[in-house]
Amino acid sequence: MVGNEGMVYGIDHISELVQCSKDNISRDRALTAKESVSRIVILERDGFAGLPEHGPYDVIHVGAAAPTMPHALIEQLKPGGRMVIPVGTSRQEILAVDKSTDGSDVRITPMLGVRYIPLTTPEAQLRSA
DSSP states (O other), X not given: OOTTTOOEEEEXXXXXXXXXXXXHHHHOTTSOHHHHHHHEEEEEOOTTTOOGGGOOEEEXXXXXXXXXXXXXXXXXXXXXXXXXXXXXXXXXXXXXXXXXXXXXXXXXXXXXXXXXXXXXOHHHHHHHO
16 A cells, blocks of 8 residues: 555554554564564554654544644645545544645545544543543
8 A cells, every 4th residue: 555665654642552553463464574563653642743753744544533633744744645634523524635746735625524533632531531
């Protein structure tokens, strides 16, 4: 999916989910141990902040609904890149966020209504527990 040279970064702020992801990847028979270590990186981080140190990114997929658009993630998109993200609280939509090839414009296109778990920060999750 990412070609011969592509990298995949996954992030979650819950350490147990990070470890579960790493364990599942290591069990995938389609990947060699070398590939899973060198081309797929799972980190414990804040999803709202993304991973600016590894960007810019061709594609960003967010697997939890942000209450509002996280602009830090838009900034991390490469010119010509796309982000797919669920946004909203009680009413959520998957949005396609496309950055123009020169990076000067961003187009946001609603795709469909969805229901995802909320994208939270570690602090917010601890307050609601």
